[in-house]
Amino acid sequence: MTAPYLVAAQPQDSLTLNSVKGDFIQLRDVYKSYGEGLVVMDHLDLDMRSDDRLVIIGPSGSGKSSLLRVMMGLESIQGGKISFQGKPYIDGTARGAGKPLDAKLQAQVGMVFQHYTLFPHLSVLGNLILAPMKVHGLSKVQATEKARVFLARLGLESKLNVYPSQLSGGQKQRVAIARALMLEPKLMLFDEVTSALDPEMVTEVQSVMMQLAEEKMAMIIVTHDMHFARNIASRVVFCANGKVVEQGPPEQIFTKPKEPRTREFLEKVLHLD
Amino acid sequence: MNYEFDFHFLTGNFGVLWDGLKVTLQLALISNVVGLVLGFGLCLLTLSRWFFIRWPAQLFIEFFRCTPALLQIVWFFYCLPMLFNVFIDPITMGVLALGLNLTAFNAEAYRAGVQAVPREHEDACVALGLSPWQRTIYVILPQAVRTALPVLMTNGISILQQSALVAIVAVADLMYVGKSIATEAYRPLETYSLIALIYFALSLPIAQLVQWIERRQDTALAR
Secondary structure, eight states: OOHHHHHHHSOTHHHHHHOOOOSSEEEEEEEEEETTTEEEEEEEEEEEOTTOEEEEEOSTTSSHHHHHHHHHTSSOOSEEEEEETTEEEEESSSTTOOSBSOHHHHTTEEEEOSSOOOOTTSOHHHHHHHHHHHTSOOOHHHHHHHHHHHHHHTTOGGGTTOOGGGSOHHHHHHHHHHHHHTTOOSEEEEESTTTTSOHHHHHHHHHHHHHHHHTTOEEEEEOSOHHHHHHHOSEEEEEETTEEEEEEOHHHHHHSOSSHHHHHHHHHHHHHO | OOOOOOOGGGGGGHHHHHHHHHHHHHHHHHHHHHHHHHHHHHHHHHTOSSHHHHHHHHHHHHHHHSSOHHHHHHHHHHHHHHHHOOOOOHHHHHHHHHHHHHHHHHHHHHHHHHHTSOHHHHHHHHHTTOOHHHIIIIIIHHHHHHHHHHHHHHHHHHHHHHGGGGGGGTOOSHHHHHHHHHHHHTOHHHHHHHHHHHHHHHHHHHHHHHHHHHHHHHHHHHO
16 A cells, blocks of 8 residues: 555645635545545545535545545544535544534435435335435325426436336436435535446436536536536546545646646546547 | 044034134234234344344344244243243233244344345435434335245244144144044044144145245346
8 A cells, every 4th residue: 555655745735726715515624544544535625615516536446435425424534524504514523423413414415326226115206205205294295296396307207106127227317316306405416326327328317417507506426427527517626545636627627637646547537438 | 544534523523623723823823923023123133233232132033043942832831930920821922932933033034134135225315314213114124024025924834833832731722622622532533634734724825925926026136
């Protein structure tokens, strides 16, 4: 494991030079590691505005997914603080903490995962109305009505009573997005949502995400699809070894990256495409 | 073989047999309710992250798996009243012994079902804001039951057979009344064959149902 030493050699000011102000989400000095060897968030600072669509790119193991999982409350941090909508959200400095402090704030975050996480024993409708009924206390009629609206928006109204096993991969992911939207989140997290899909199904999922972007939904997206990243991002964040190496508008990152590490990474992945 | 079958003696005994059958069905059905409900609870305990919850639960399971059911029944009937000074009616005691035995076996079946639920579903539940209890009831339990159903049903049939063991402690179930009739009428062959047929007729449809469910699950997986 040589990675942590490489990090130490990085000029610290590259971070502050590129930092962007925003008070929707603020990560300050966030630290997370799995044991000693693997530091996935190394005193990370990151800001986000409510109209931002952050796309996080970087080599695997750079902490991209960890950032999303921490924001969702699936994993804890061991240092630093995160605020969400101006309120303290996660505090890694307190002992035994590092998970969301406020369930109400946590409920305003929605997440879609790489692998389909639809519940196979419930129909599409059942998947959509479970949380609105049990968590938000909606009646079945209200929740069903809402589900119809969301499914129609994503072009899935005919699939209301179908079970997940009868859907294609792309349809499953669209239903998963609809399920998250049912809870009216203020922030949507997308963790490599098209990575497990057959190529011909990627577009239908991406166009749903583009639709959300047009509706000004705040999103953090982790993806390996650089073309899509360029299209949807308001800002691209390049992470490596648990740090933000460089961030900026997609045009800048993809055409004239400042940091050699960013350039090196982009050359590799774009060459492969 | 020059034995002459004679079923005439049974005509006067239908009422007794029917009463015995009712007791057997009562034992089997209530034990199954106990086993299905407590079994899931016990399964959750064995999956606990705390050793002091997990360990006694596992011990409970091993106790019932590693001792003969006949011994468990005898122990419940004779030792429980002596130890705790409780005297419960024989059928309830039978249900208790058989139900707890089934609980142990069903807990293992449920556990396989719970462990087959993908890890990602846990994450999805957190993302949807479901509480741990809601996750268990609405997401994990239904999926676990589906996977475990054939085993749960097989365990259910086997408890119907095992219920015959309570005859030894004088609970008037089908086996017990059969034994009395056989002795009174000196007709063991006819009586025991008939009793066997009744048990068989009760279990076979359920066994067939299990096979049908398994076939359906196989084709569902193959899709």
